[in-house]
Structures are given as C-alpha cells and as structure tokens.
Amino acid sequence: MTTRSLNFTKAALDTLPAAQPGTRDTYHDSKTSGLLLRVTETGVKTFSVYRWLKGDSKPQRTTLGRYPQMTIERARTAAAQVNAVVEVGGNPADERKAKRAQGVTLRDAFKDFLAARKNLSPRTIYDYQRLMGFHSEEDRTDARRSKHKPRRSAESFKDWLDKPVVSITKDMVEKRHAKMGETSQAQANYAMRVLRTVLNFAAAKYDNSKGEPLLAENPVKRLSQTRAWYRVERRRTVLRSSDLKPWFAAVLALPNKRDDGSRTVVNAKPDDVRDYLLFLILTGARRTEAARLRWDQVDLDARTFTFPETKNKRPHTLPLSDYLYALLKERKTVVDGDYVFPGTGKGGYLVETRRQTEKVAKESGVPFTLHDLRRTFITIAESLDIPAYALKQLLNHKTGSDVTAGYIVMDVERLREPMQKVTDFVLRAAELRPSAAVASLIQREGHGRET
Structure with a gap:
C-alpha cells in the first residue's frame, strides 16, 4: 500500500498504477490541505477530503467524486469548500445532508410520507394521490376509457410536485386556497389539510445543517393566522x-x-x-x-x-x-x-x-x-x-x-x-x-x- 504526497496534475494522475491486490494506495495533494486520491486494485481513482473535526476523536472522510469524471480543478474547489466548513466548526456530512434536504421536492416528501404511514387505508391513499395529481398513467388511461363521468379531479398541487418544499410560501398557500375555494370550499379546506400533514412530515423528517427542522414554520399555518379557512357546515341531509x-x-x-x-x-x-x-x-x-x-x-x-x-x-x-x-x-x-x-x-x-x-x-x-x-x-x-x-x-x-x-x-x-x-x-x-x-x-x- 502506497501513501505519499503528490502535486495533482493530469499527467501525474493518469500514470498512477493500480494498487496491489487486496490494498488501496493513497496520494495527498501537495497544494490543497486534506485532498486525497485513493486508487484501488482495479485502478479506480476517487477524490476525498480527510480532516479532523472539532470535538471528534477521529478524522472524517468526505468523498468528492471519481477521477477523471471529476477534474482536478473541481476536486480542489470542492475540497476548499469542505475545509471552509471545517474551519468554522461545521460538519461536512451535515452540510451535505442539509443541501440534499433543501432539494427535497413535494413529490419526494409525499412519497416518503406514504411509505411511512403504514396504517392508511387504500381509500385514503387513493384520495391523497388523486389530490396531489400523483396517479400512474395506467390509472389515468383507465379513467379515460370509462364510460362513466369520473369524479371531479382535485389535483390541487400537481404543479407543485417538483418544487422544493422550502419554496412553498405562505402567499402561495393563501392564493391557492382562495382559488380552489371558487370551485368548492369544502374541497379547498380538505386539500390544505392534506398539504399541511405532508409538510409537517417533511419538517420532522428533513433537517438543515444545524439539525433543525427543514421548515421553520408550516406555510399552511397562514390560513389559521388570517382565519382564512372556509366555514363549511357539516352535511345534515337524511331521508325523512x-x-x-x-x-x-x-x-x-x-x-x-x-x-x-x-x-x-x-x-x-x-x-x-x-x-x-x-x-x-x-x-x-x-x-x-x-x-x-x-x-x-x-x-x-x-x-x-x-x-x-x-x-x-x-x-x-x-x-x-x-x-x-x-x-x-x-x-x-x-x-x-x-x-x-x-x-x-x-x-x-x-x-x-x-x-x-x-x-x-x-x-x-x-x-x-x-x-x-x-x-x-x-x-x-x-x-x-x-x-x-x-x-x-x-x-x-x-x-x-x-x-x-x-x-x-x-x-x-x-x-x-x-x-x-x-x-x-x-x-x-x-x-x-x-x-x-x-x-x-x-x-x-x-x-x-x-x-
């Protein structure tokens, strides 16, 4: 197993041999602190950063990417970003987790929500999926072929599915609720209750870089704060x-x-x-x-x-x-x-x-x-x-x-x-x-x- 310092250049990295069977060779970049290149016995070359974190008993390895798909310049830039996080007492792993969480879409959160709620009835799942515009193409084809008039669609958030949940604002919620209420006030309230549930789940599941909930406040709360929920009387119709x-x-x-x-x-x-x-x-x-x-x-x-x-x-x-x-x-x-x-x-x-x-x-x-x-x-x-x-x-x-x-x-x-x-x-x-x-x-x- 080889461990030595090397000025990372394309010519130098291209000529590095594969490691001996059962071992991995490690090369330290002489220009960027903590930047490593690990070479396996099959010749696979991977950039990583190896740094001690404040308060930790052992160093942490952060994988950056494989060479040559990741260039030396990109690897040095990524390593510098990791070093900057470490210098201020941060944890690169937490930063990566937070970055991924920032990109979680409503579609991602809804999928994870359904996977976590094992006790939802098939009917409830169907209603939630219909509401989100989440049905498969097969389901849509069946509906188009049916000779019966389908139930009025309530795909209230179909156009929000690919938006990061952090981008859904109180103003968006308020406007969408009002728009939906023009068709059905009861349906508007129901849709927002479902959205609130999914976003509460997202707030609990995903964290920011400080380990805090991804959503500081559920944007659907605006409807309660402004008393915008529609007053819908419970149906009382019976056969006399x-x-x-x-x-x-x-x-x-x-x-x-x-x-x-x-x-x-x-x-x-x-x-x-x-x-x-x-x-x-x-x-x-x-x-x-x-x-x-x-x-x-x-x-x-x-x-x-x-x-x-x-x-x-x-x-x-x-x-x-x-x-x-x-x-x-x-x-x-x-x-x-x-x-x-x-x-x-x-x-x-x-x-x-x-x-x-x-x-x-x-x-x-x-x-x-x-x-x-x-x-x-x-x-x-x-x-x-x-x-x-x-x-x-x-x-x-x-x-x-x-x-x-x-x-x-x-x-x-x-x-x-x-x-x-x-x-x-x-x-x-x-x-x-x-x-x-x-x-x-x-x-x-x-x-x-x-x-």
Missing part, C-alpha cells in the same frame, strides 16, 4: 320518514340485468346496487366498507357479518336483521365471486353506482347521497332511544376519552335487538311488513312490492 316509502319503491323497482351471454355487462348490475342500497340504509355501514364485504366475512349460521378493516382500525362485527339475513341468504345463491356486492372494476367489488342512484332519486323525488343513508340510520336509531353505547357500537365510532365506555364489552348479540328495531321502523315507514320475506319484497324478475 315520509321519504322512505317512495325511496324504497324506486330502489326495489330497479330492473334486474343478467348476463345471459348475449351481451356484456359493463357497469354494475342494478340488482347489485339495489341490494347494496338496502344494506347501507339498514346497517348504517360506511359505503366503502360495505362495498368491500366478502362472503367469507358473512356468517349466515350466526347471522352476523364482519368488517375486518375499518376507519378506526378495529374489526367490526354486527348482527343481521331478519330482512338482511334473508336478502344475503338469497344473494348467496345467485352471486358468483368473493364479494357480496361484486363490481366490474379492478378491485372486483362494487364502485360505480351513480347511474342507479340518480335513477332512484329521479323516480322517488328524494335526492340523496350514499352517506345520507348512514346518517338516516343514525337518526332513526337515536329516535328509537337506542342506548348511546349500543349506538356507538353499531356505528363503530370511537369512544374517545369516555372512560366508562372503555370498560363496556358489547357482545354482538346485545346489538341484535337494536339492529332489528331500526329495520322494523324503516320497513314500517316504507309500508313494508317487517316480517315479509325478501323474495316477495324484491322479486328478482317481477320487481313487485308487497304492501
């Missing part, structure tokens, strides 16, 4: 008791569509949507959790069903009322596949219901959203004086700081009577007998309705 009769009539009248081989069914079958809507209003289930319900999560013997992955990360088992038991038992005989409510999308479960829900709204005169059905279930359950703890369990709501609730173990059978009460009320309001057989209530071919 008087709405249930025409709504049920319109839902039960959705025509069957069987794929008999003579044509291809592109969209979700209306009978799948029909039963899905009935399931939502009679269970209060969240729409995505219900759509993803699999047959292996339904126990017809025990008359229960389970959502293993829920919004609050806890499995949720509920009883089936008599009406829903008969409905699912009948579906089991005619539905193929793993999902109770199958769909033609990539996931295999029901996703697109817009055409059928718009038809129900038009025929019944009752405008509604899928989440309105959950609110309707909650409102009816509360009106029936169902105990608060039982209602929370039916809805799988967190009990928060309620210490008493933490001691209550609510068995699924304790929820059977409350669940049946809601079903009985809804069917009476719809002028359907609570004990009526599903087969007669939603005849698959005749579409009749027993009164």
Whole structure:
C-alpha cells in the first residue's frame, strides 16, 4: 500500500498504477490541505477530503467524486469548500445532508410520507394521490376509457410536485386556497389539510445543517393566522320518514340485468346496487366498507357479518336483521365471486353506482347521497332511544376519552335487538311488513312490492 504526497496534475494522475491486490494506495495533494486520491486494485481513482473535526476523536472522510469524471480543478474547489466548513466548526456530512434536504421536492416528501404511514387505508391513499395529481398513467388511461363521468379531479398541487418544499410560501398557500375555494370550499379546506400533514412530515423528517427542522414554520399555518379557512357546515341531509316509502319503491323497482351471454355487462348490475342500497340504509355501514364485504366475512349460521378493516382500525362485527339475513341468504345463491356486492372494476367489488342512484332519486323525488343513508340510520336509531353505547357500537365510532365506555364489552348479540328495531321502523315507514320475506319484497324478475 502506497501513501505519499503528490502535486495533482493530469499527467501525474493518469500514470498512477493500480494498487496491489487486496490494498488501496493513497496520494495527498501537495497544494490543497486534506485532498486525497485513493486508487484501488482495479485502478479506480476517487477524490476525498480527510480532516479532523472539532470535538471528534477521529478524522472524517468526505468523498468528492471519481477521477477523471471529476477534474482536478473541481476536486480542489470542492475540497476548499469542505475545509471552509471545517474551519468554522461545521460538519461536512451535515452540510451535505442539509443541501440534499433543501432539494427535497413535494413529490419526494409525499412519497416518503406514504411509505411511512403504514396504517392508511387504500381509500385514503387513493384520495391523497388523486389530490396531489400523483396517479400512474395506467390509472389515468383507465379513467379515460370509462364510460362513466369520473369524479371531479382535485389535483390541487400537481404543479407543485417538483418544487422544493422550502419554496412553498405562505402567499402561495393563501392564493391557492382562495382559488380552489371558487370551485368548492369544502374541497379547498380538505386539500390544505392534506398539504399541511405532508409538510409537517417533511419538517420532522428533513433537517438543515444545524439539525433543525427543514421548515421553520408550516406555510399552511397562514390560513389559521388570517382565519382564512372556509366555514363549511357539516352535511345534515337524511331521508325523512315520509321519504322512505317512495325511496324504497324506486330502489326495489330497479330492473334486474343478467348476463345471459348475449351481451356484456359493463357497469354494475342494478340488482347489485339495489341490494347494496338496502344494506347501507339498514346497517348504517360506511359505503366503502360495505362495498368491500366478502362472503367469507358473512356468517349466515350466526347471522352476523364482519368488517375486518375499518376507519378506526378495529374489526367490526354486527348482527343481521331478519330482512338482511334473508336478502344475503338469497344473494348467496345467485352471486358468483368473493364479494357480496361484486363490481366490474379492478378491485372486483362494487364502485360505480351513480347511474342507479340518480335513477332512484329521479323516480322517488328524494335526492340523496350514499352517506345520507348512514346518517338516516343514525337518526332513526337515536329516535328509537337506542342506548348511546349500543349506538356507538353499531356505528363503530370511537369512544374517545369516555372512560366508562372503555370498560363496556358489547357482545354482538346485545346489538341484535337494536339492529332489528331500526329495520322494523324503516320497513314500517316504507309500508313494508317487517316480517315479509325478501323474495316477495324484491322479486328478482317481477320487481313487485308487497304492501
């Protein structure tokens, strides 16, 4: 192994031999303090700086680059910069880390954020990606090919993805929030909450040269400081008791569509949507959790069903009322596949219901959203004086700081009577007998309705 001082010139470095097998030769530049050239047994030549740092027990090596890709002049300039940092008590490694952090883009931060958040649901990830304009070209192609009108895009930060996060200013945030609010104030608030979360993550993950957070202050804070958040009232729309009769009539009248081989069914079958809507209003289930319900999560013997992955990360088992038991038992005989409510999308479960829900709204005169059905279930359950703890369990709501609730173990059978009460009320309001057989209530071919 060779170690000696050398005036670094092109002629001198070009003629340096490879090191002996199993060793590396080191050459010190006679003109620049700390600048080294290391030569391996394969002849690879690499510039580095070797300096003692204040307070450290051993010197630190800073790799600069390979020769001849890095010229001698560039190596001496880089070494001088490292020396300047060391002379003032700095750490070149920290400086490099800070420099990399300064170049972290919103795209980089968002990728790292998703990688770190292992507990985000697929739906949440999809919404965040859609918001950031982060979907793959394959996803975009699928959306263009779809015959359905896609959900209004919320790609609020697509043009910011390649900007360093340190370049996103309070003024930019304020202007973008106001611009987005011209289309949807609720969406503007949601987008900024997501951006705030990603930037908080960036502030925690990336440091400057002093080990301080890359962002001294989250620029989204401007919206709180100036009270610019939009005041968006929580939706309170529900189906009233008087709405249930025409709504049920319109839902039960959705025509069957069987794929008999003579044509291809592109969209979700209306009978799948029909039963899905009935399931939502009679269970209060969240729409995505219900759509993803699999047959292996339904126990017809025990008359229960389970959502293993829920919004609050806890499995949720509920009883089936008599009406829903008969409905699912009948579906089991005619539905193929793993999902109770199958769909033609990539996931295999029901996703697109817009055409059928718009038809129900038009025929019944009752405008509604899928989440309105959950609110309707909650409102009816509360009106029936169902105990608060039982209602929370039916809805799988967190009990928060309620210490008493933490001691209550609510068995699924304790929820059977409350669940049946809601079903009985809804069917009476719809002028359907609570004990009526599903087969007669939603005849698959005749579409009749027993009164």
